[in-house]
Structures are given as structure tokens and as C-alpha cells.
Amino acid sequence: xxxxxxxxxxxxxxxxxxxxxxxxxxxxxxxxxxxxxxxxxxxxxxxxxxxxxxxxxxxxxxxxxxxxxxxxxxxxxxxxxxxxxxxxxxxxxxxxxxxxxxxxxxxxxxxxxxxxxxxxxxxxxxxxxxxxxxxxxxxxxxxxxxxxxxxxxxxxxxxxxxxxxxxxxxxxxxxxxxxxxxxxxxxxxxxxxxxxxxxxxxxxxxxxxxxxxxxxxxxxxxxxxxxxxxxxxxxxxxxxxxxxxxxxxxxxxxxxxxxxxxxxxxxxxxxxxxx
Numbered sequence: 167x168x169x170x171x172x173x174x175x176x177x178x179x180x181x182x183x184x185x186x187x188x189x190x191x192x193x194x195x196x197x198x199x200x201x202x203x204x205x206x207x208x209x210x211x212x213x214x215x216x217x218x219x220x221x222x223x224x225x226x227x228x229x230x231x232x233x234x235x236x237x238x239x240x241x242x243x244x245x246x247x248x249x250x251x252x253x254x255x256x257x258x259x260x261x262x263x264x265x266x267x268x269x270x271x272x273x274x275x276x277x278x279x280x281x282x283x284x285x286x287x288x289x290x291x292x293x294x295x296x297x298x299x300x301x302x303x304x305x306x307x308x309x310x311x312x313x314x315x316x317x318x319x320x321x322x323x324x325x326x327x328x329x330x331x332x333x334x335x336x337x338x339x340x341x342x343x344x345x346x347x348x349x350x351x352x353x354x355x356x357x358x359x360x361x362x363x364x365x366x367x368x369x370x371x372x373x374x375x376x377x378x379x380x381x382x383x384x385x386x387x388x389x390x391x392x393x394x395x396x397x398x399x400x401x402x403x404x405x406x407x408x409x410x411x412x413x414x415x416x417x418x419x420x421x422x423x424x425x426x427x428x429x430x431x432x433x434x435x436x437x438x439x440x441x
Contacts, residue, residue, distance in 0.1 A: 167361055167362075169286065169290065172284075172286075172290065172361055172365075173260060173262070173284070173286065175365065176262055176284035176292075176365065176368075177237045177262035177284070179365075179368075179369060179372075180235055180237075180262055180263055180264040180282065180283075180284075181235050181264075183264055183372045183376075184218070184220070184233050184234075184235040184264050186376065187233055187264075187266060187376055188201055188220055188233050190376060190379075190380055191222065191228070191231060191233070194227050194380070194383060194384075194387075195222070195225045195226060195227055195228070196226070198225050198226035198227075199222050199223065199224055199225035199226070199228070200222065201220040201221065201222045201233075202220065202221055202222070202223075203218060203219075203220045204218065204219055204220075204221075204426075204428065204429075205217075205218045206218070206219070206426040206428075206429060208238045208239075208240065208423075208424050208425065208426075209240070209424065214238060214239055214240040214424070215236070215237045215238040215239050215240075216236070216237070216238065216426070217234065217235050217236030217237060217238070217426065217429065218234075218235050219232060219233070219234040219235070219426065219428065219429035219432055220232070220233045220234075221233075221432055223436060225271065226271065227270065227271060227272070227275075227383060227387055228268060228269065228270060228271060229269045229270060229271045229435070229436050229437070230268075230269045230435060230436045231266070231267070231268045231269065232265075232266065232267050232429075232432030232433065233264070233265075233266050234264065234265045234266070234429050234432060235263075235264050236261070236262060236263055236264075236425065236426075236429070237261075237262040238260075238261055238262075238423065238424075238425065239258075239259060239260040239261070240258070240259065240423070240424070241257040241258055241259070242257045242258075242259055242287075242423065243422060243423075244257075246422050246423070250285075250287060251287060251289045251291070251356060252287030252288035252289035253287045253288075255287075255288045256287065256288050258287070259285065259286065259287050259423075260285070260286040261283060261284070261285045261286070261423075262283065262284055263281060263282060263283030263284065263294070264280075264281060264282060264283075264372070265279075265280070265281035265416060265433070266278075266279065266280045266281065266375070267279050267432060267433040268379065269403065269435045269436065270383075270399075272386065272387060272389060272391055273301050273302065273391050273395040273396050273398060273399035274302060274386045274389040274391050274395065275382060275383055275386045275387065275389075276298045276299055276300035276301070276304075276307070276348065276349075276382065277298070277299040277300075277301075277348070277402075277403070277406060277435075278296070278297075278298050278299070278375075278378075278379050278382070279296060279297050279298075279299070279433070280294075280295070280296040280371075280372070280375040280379075281294050281295065281296075281416060282294030282295075282368050282371055282372055284368075289358060290358060290361075291355070291356045291357050291358035291364075292354075292357040292358070292364050292365070292367075292368050293354060293355035293356065293357060294353075294354065294355075294368065294371060295330065295333075295334055295337075295351060295352045295353035295354055295371070296315075296351045296352060296371065296374075296375045296378070297334055297338050297347065297348055297349075297350055297351035297352075297353070298311055298348050298349050298350075298351060298382075299347055299348030299349070299402065299406055300348060300349060300402075301395070301398045301399040301401070301402035301403075302395065302398065307349075307382065308349045311349065311351070311378065311382075312331070312350070314374065314377070314378055315327060315331070315351065315352055315374070318370055318371070318374045319352065321370065322363070322366070322367045322370065323367075326352075326354075326367070327352070329354075330352035330353055330354045331350060331351075331352055333352070333353045333354060333355075334350050334351050334352050334353035335350050337353045338350065338351075338353070338409065340405060340408060340409055340412075340413070342408075342412075343405065343408070345405070347405065347406065347409050352371075397439070400437060400438055400439035401438075401439055401440070401441055403435040403437070403438035403439070404438045404439055404440045406435060406438070407434055407435065407438050410433050410434060411434075414433070416430075417430055417431075417433070
């Protein structure tokens with residue numbers, strides 16, 4: 167398949183998924199809060215793509231949720247080239263993706279994160295994943311979350327779940343705290359075996375995330391919570407912030423390739439605490 171067609175298929179899917187996820191969030195909020203949409207360009211002087219980030223704050227369900235779409239291209243900075251497959255040979259790149267971060271009003275509901283992307287250098291590949299970060303332990307939720315992920319992965323390859331779960335556990339870990347960020351999920355990168363199969367999997371990851379976040383929220387949105395629960399959530403958000411600023415690949419990639427600062431840092435919670 168022609169590379170330009172692959173790029174168009176992937177970026178169109180990410181854009182469509184942004185619209186669909188925002189629509190689901192709007193239905194949950196029932197007009198209690200609205201998304202503020204911002205379009206941005208990577209380079210104001212020449213065409214290097216851009217994107218749109220949408221942020222909703224102070225809702226009935228969400229303290230803050232960001233849904234970011236991007237399609238950018240250009241050249242990797244020299245210091246970045248050796249870390250990216252195919253970029254050493256030629257520094258030109260093209261990248262498109264969607265990322266979602268949800269910080270909840272009710273501390274009984276976990277924070278949730280999802281992203282998928284398609285990157286092209288002299289090579290091309292998919293990456294992404296999702297994970298859940300509760301501030302309160304809920305073993306049933308954890309079991310159900312992983313059961314859904316395993317079922318989804320098995321539709322594509324019986325080895326995906328254990329492989330991507332391990333990758334997620336290793337990636338979403340705070341070495342300086344010696345603790346995981348949350349209850350895990352799946353994480354994958356450099357997925358470039360077969361475009362049709364990989365793209366089918368990436369679409370299923372997006373649809374499954376949409377199903378998961380609605381299921382978790384609808385189950386817990388009416389649960390009572392205390393100020394002590396909220397304090398625990400603020401502390402957990404502090405850990406979330408530490409990970410995103412110190413270790414997150416997406417944050418580093420965005421900042422080092424001239425991405426939009428507000429869009430990149432939309433993952434940060436509106437309020438966090440450190441004890």
C-alpha cells in the first residue's frame with residue numbers, strides 16, 4: 167500500500183476518534199461543561215502541520231479532560247535523530263495521533279489515559295496504549311479492566327496481552343518512588359509488521375478505550391466520596407504529574423519536535439498535592 171494512503175487512513179481515523187470520544191464525554195456531562203477547542207500550527211512560517219486540542223474543565227464528571235489530535239511533519243533535531251528508528255538515515259518525519267487524559271471530579275473514579283499514533287521516517291510504525299490510575303484500590307475494577315483488554319488483544323494475537331501488559335507495567339513506573347503509576351494496562355511501540363493488521367488492532371484499541379471509560383464512569387459516577395478521598399486523589403495526581411514531566415515519551419517527543427505546549431501539557435491535572 168502507498169505510504170501516503172497509509173498516512174491518510176491513520177490520520178483520518180485519529181481525527182474521527184477524537185470527535186467520537188468528545189461526543190461520548192458530552193453525553194456523560196449533559197451540558198454541565200463544554201469543550202474549549204484550540205487549533206494550532208507547528209510552524210507559523212511554513213507548513214509543518216499542527217492539530218487541535220480540546221479541553222473540558224469543571225464538569226460534573228470531569229475535573230479536567232483533554233482530547234488531543236495532531237498531524238505534524240518536518241525534520242527531527244540532530245540530538246533526537248539517533249533515538250528514532252530510521253531518522254539517522256534521513257531526519258524527515260511525519261506523525262499523527264490522538265491522546266486522551268481524564269482527571270475525575272469523583273475520586274472513586276480513576277484517572278484514565280489513552281493514546282495511539284502513527285509515525286513515519288524511513289520506516290513507519292504504530293504505537294500507543296492505555297492505562298488506569300485509581301487513587302483508591304478496587305480489585306474488581308482492576309480484574310474487569312484487564313479482562314476486557316485481554317479479550318480485545320486476543321482477537322488479534324494471543325501473545326499481545328501478556329507482551330503489552332508487561333511493557334505497560336515497565337513503562338508506567340516511577341523509579342524514584344519505586345512504585346507503579348496505576349493498575350497498568352497495555353503499551354506498545356514500533357509496531358510495523360503488517361499495516362492492515364496493525365491498523366486494525368490500533369482501531370480496536372481506540373474503540374475498546376471508549377467502551378472502558380464509559381463503563382467505569384457509569385458504574386461509579388453516583389458513588390459518595392469524602393474530603394479524605396479527595397486528598398488521596400490530589401496526592402495520586404502529584405505522582406501522575408511526576409511521571410508525565412520526568413519520564414513520559416509523548417511529552418518529550420512533543421516538546422522536542424516543536425509541538426504545542428498547551429496541548430502537550432494538557433495531561434497535567436488541574437490541582438495536585440505533595441505531602
